[in-house]
Amino acid sequence: MDTSPDAYQELSHATWALDCAVSGLLFVFTVIPFAMVGAGVQDAAVATLIGTMLCAATLLRRRRPLLTLAVTTVACLAHVWCLAWPTPSLVCVLLVTYSVARWVPGKLARIVLVIGAIGSVLGPARWLGFLTSGYIVRADFPLVFHLLATLGCAGLVVTCYAIGRRVRESAEATRQRIIAEGERRSLELAEREQSARMADVSARSQIARELHDIVAHSLSVIIVQAEGGRALAKKQPEQAAVVLDTISETGREALAEMRHIVDVLRGDASTGAEYAPTPGLPEIPEMVERSGGRVRLYVEGTPPAVQPALGLTVYRVVQEALTNVLKHAGPDATATVTLTYSEGLIVAEISDDGLGSLAAAGDGRGHGLQGMRERVTSMHGQLMAQPRAGAGFLVRAILPVPLKDSQPTKEMR
Secondary structure, three states: OOOOOHHHHHHOHHHHHHHHHHHHHHHHHHHHHHHHOOOOOOHHHHHHHHHHHHHHHHHHHOHHHHHHHHHHHHHHHHHHHHOOOOOOHHHHHHHHHHHHHHHOOOOHHHHHHHHHHHHHHHHHHHHHHHHOOOOOOOHHHHHHHHHHHHHHHHHHHHHHHHHHHHHHHHHHHHHHHHHHHHHHHHHHHHHHHHHHHHHHHHHHHHHHHHHHHHHHHHHHHHHHHHHHHHHHHHHHHHHHHHHHHHHHHHHHHHHHHHHHHHHHOOOOHHHHHOOOOOOOOHHHHHHHHHOOEEEEEEEEEEEOOOHHHHHHHHHHHHHHHHHHHHHHHHOOOOOEEEEEEOOOEEEEEEEOOOOOOOHHHOOHHHHHHHHHHHHHHOOOOOOEEOOOOOOOOOEEEEEEEOOOEEOOOOOOO
């Protein structure tokens, strides 16, 4: 709870009304009756004035506790100086002691203990001298009375102070707990927002990889086939039709995959986009075949049944590597795709005999290699991409297969 003066000014009207009611009750029960039955007119007037000061000071005990303490101290000194007997209005001292301990922060609140200790000595010393006058037979009896009265007054002050500090500490602990809870919720909200942003970035990266792989590979195949078809149209017209069929099929498949991605992004359940099959291990031979006669495929081992994400990763790695071959290796380069299936492991190796380091020095392979590396890393695999000794380029992806997914499937075409 804020203990600054501004915080006290913001206390509710209900609290202010409560303080007024407490001060009024103290005045009614401690000042008015004593004024009516006072020992003398002059003493009764002084006692009424001092009692009124004490009761009025309690009105500000929450908002200005130190001012309340100062007014109470002045009133008590006047009480000791002017009156030789205690009055009921001194009960206000206990309420003020509690209020200072409750509302004043830090060690400053201990000043009330010092003032209370002084009052515990001065008050009984003044009052017992009057009360015991003419009634004491033994000389040491007033000293015992004074000691007991001092201890009693001091005990009441210390008790009220301890209660006030305890209430303050409890309120402070509650406040700190509320602040900590608010900070925890803010941190959780920030973490959720951060996670959402990271998920959004991841989704954007995944979409970018998919579009890059689909468009880049398909266009590369179309361009290579078109260039080859133009040469075949003059020498072997019948083969040109086959090339045109390949171009048409590649274009249709690329368009279908792009529509699939768009439907997923739109969340269009009517198209069944979320349940449409994604390319995987069984589709690799067909994709290699469409790349032209410059690419050969070798398969070692039996392809396992894997999760769609893993199958798609292998497919895209091979696809992107062949795209780079078609785009950068040169018109006369050939490529070899080797898929090795062993227990718990898939190794995809794509090598060519093209330009190699010269092609790698350009900027054409950068985004594709980055996409392949991101895909392989997301599957806890390893990717190596580097020029071969002499000529050509080599891409090798090593991907672990979870044991539950490593069941063999039918032979690939």
